[in-house]
Amino acid sequence: MEFTVKQIAALLGGTVDGNDSLKINQLSKIEEGKEGSISFLSNLKYEHYLYTTAASAVIVSKHFQPRQPVKATLIFVDNSYSAFSTLLEQVNRLRNIEKTGIEQPSFIADSAQVGDGIYRGAFSYIGENCRIGNNVKIYPQVYIGKNVTVGDNTVIHSGAKILDNTVIGQNCVVKPNAVIGSEGFGFAPQPDGTYRPIPQLGNVILEDNVSIGANTTIDCATMGSTIIRQGAKIDNLIQVAHNVEIGRNTVVAAQAGIAGSSKIGENCQIGGQVGVSGHLMIANQTKIAAQAGIMKSIKQEGLSMFGAPAVELKDALRSQVVYQRLPELEKRIHALENKLNNQ
Amino acid sequence: MEFTVKQIAALLGGTVDGNDSLKINQLSKIEEGKEGSISFLSNLKYEHYLYTTAASAVIVSKHFQPRQPVKATLIFVDNSYSAFSTLLEQVNRLRNIEKTGIEQPSFIADSAQVGDGIYRGAFSYIGENCRIGNNVKIYPQVYIGKNVTVGDNTVIHSGAKILDNTVIGQNCVVKPNAVIGSEGFGFAPQPDGTYRPIPQLGNVILEDNVSIGANTTIDCATMGSTIIRQGAKIDNLIQVAHNVEIGRNTVVAAQAGIAGSSKIGENCQIGGQVGVSGHLMIANQTKIAAQAGIMKSIKQEGLSMFGAPAVELKDALRSQVVYQRLPELEKRIHALENKLNNQ
């Protein structure tokens, strides 16, 4: 793919300062720019790169005024960040010629129904009574058990395993090797010290526009449903235990774990490697810093939590500062004791 | 599936108070009850739900006396929790018509032997010299390398990878995309800063009644065996490194990691995201709270550990309480110093 600066400026509704016939064949960060690449400058922290970048062109916001000579051709737009995003999406669309059709061998039960325009990759498996919508993409080596519903335009990447009775909405993405609807971890202790598995009869529901990361596991409910609400984004290697509910537009970063039956509110931001204990309620708009451990419900909306066990960020920071001075503190106490004893 | 309350009461050996001809078609938690569902009340913390639940029927213990009018039909039994478990298992049995037979295409080496009544899903792979017992279920896209033994009635779910020389006992469950017997992480540092891989010649042994979670990894031993003892239950996304041993009936929650050569005792409970360093011994009946970091062997049985580095729970709680008052403590020291200096 190759475009001129002029073509790109036209696409973005921008104006050009410099040579508009330059050929562009890739996007780059401004600090990694090279001949033939186009970059953008939004955060002025990176302004110094503008004067040294080897990128052929840089998208900047229309009110930006360079303070030094710039070698690259500039494209002035209303909002450089969102213009660049548009460009990214454009390129993405051109690159991804949509896969459709059926590769062989693949397996589909007689009782399964699939919509139009779908892709079924080689070695994929669709079990009994599944209902697969239109334009769904099922990559190679995907497993879909029985009684599974998948909404229109959803993409299930290679190696993902969708177990019995799962319900997946429209426009979802399930990344490679994710496991959705595997049995929850429920065991009843017996008098002799062994454990008897508690049947897990529920399912998993992913509402529309949900994204599930690679190698993430979402267990089915004991009864009822484990639910990921509309628009929630779940990163890689995350554990979501049975009967958990994750609210609309909540974002969970990699390697976090949510224990059984906890309910996470809407528009929360949960950092990487966070742990949330079982049977808790987390209020809407809660922000939880990476590696925090949540051991109690959070009732007030919009708090920022930190540490393990987690406390409000402002309290955590105060204690932490003193923590790092603990040896000195101990010495001061010792000095006080000496002084007092010698009086 | 649909049953009357009368039929269910007969199954459980209970007596009915209310309309015993009501139709039941699902199980539910008492707080999520709806028409046609049956629930149970065991923990009296949830008693208030009994008076508002929309469930058609609720199983209660025979000595329970409602303190308010109840709309649902009640079934009185000896032990409501265990009666409900029985019901769960009954339903589970009815729902899971056991899969048997061979789906094509699937791959099996000529030298492999398989027992009776087994299921081999499409795209599953069984390598040379494997010995697979009776009634084993091997779901689609499972990989079983060479010289692997699998005992009777074991279930290996879709996408699990069982590498060379692994020994799996009877009645085990390996959940989707788990990896058993991959090479341990062993490298010898070289003088030039590079690392040379140390051959990992051992294997993994899962004894009987072991459960391995989705996307969990259990590495083979350098020499000898990594061993998961009888009845141990290992949740999702757990790392068990080479030469680890996990004792009988020990339960490990999601995302915990056990480093190389550590030995965990029997009937331990290891919380989510716990880390155990290498070459340690953990005594029987140890309980380790979620996110704890175990850096030393634990010799006394039955301790509860907390924190990172982990200490006994009671000590941890004491230090933690003071930790949260650190800023105040520092002020008190400062006040003392002022006072003393001004004397």
Add this chain to the structure above:
Amino acid sequence: MEFTVKQIAALLGGTVDGNDSLKINQLSKIEEGKEGSISFLSNLKYEHYLYTTAASAVIVSKHFQPRQPVKATLIFVDNSYSAFSTLLEQVNRLRNIEKTGIEQPSFIADSAQVGDGIYRGAFSYIGENCRIGNNVKIYPQVYIGKNVTVGDNTVIHSGAKILDNTVIGQNCVVKPNAVIGSEGFGFAPQPDGTYRPIPQLGNVILEDNVSIGANTTIDCATMGSTIIRQGAKIDNLIQVAHNVEIGRNTVVAAQAGIAGSSKIGENCQIGGQVGVSGHLMIANQTKIAAQAGIMKSIKQEGLSMFGAPAVELKDALRSQVVYQRLPELEKRIHALENKLNNQ
């Protein structure tokens, strides 16, 4: 396989003290020695096992002098540890008859090119325009998307997923169910609280001699490349986010996570369950203890870091010691206050 002690001593260039016609058929740790096994003694901490081991033979260093009678036959060599490694590698070579050839069914796009001497397992998938080198092993159920390059002698284990545009060097190992090149976790928040995915147009590059663990995920870059440099060893269940770079010969232990755009230096050692925040620089030779949380760049080379948030090990240990005495400290402050108030 069976060898005499004499044969092994000849292989290792060692001299024998004891019966050199004993038959050896396995390797063992000295504490797990049995008849027919050969062990080694390197770390003298384990010397007492030498006098009780049931191993038939033990490799020791030539200057070692037993202080008690030894039942096992001894083989004296220059360096017992490296001699034993040689033996391990020898046995490994004999055991692993190299797999080659093509198992069916397997899938390869017409436009893909593969070298000589390769193994393509059943149910493996190779997409359009791939370039696969010589002697590459692609195990069953591996997925390789389009435009992927794989260098000579690389091994990709069962179930690993290599997504579009990934570049893998020579002599790499990718373990089962690892996911390389899945889309990074990038979303632009919208005014209505939803998130719009940011196209991830970059790729992943694994340089030569890289090892990637089971169920590890390495996301593709937004633009440019996520890069794992030559000789780096990445363990199981690790998250490497988009645009991360991991330096040459750096070792990362299981379940660690590196957030987006962070650059890890060369010859670092990163412990298990460590978290590194996004957009940081970690200097060469940094050692990070297990479970630590790195929240700031580390500019000085060779530091040892500990704790969350991580500080230098020596500072961490000092604070930690006092932390465990916090309740006592508080009492001492209280005593001082009393004393002072009663003066």
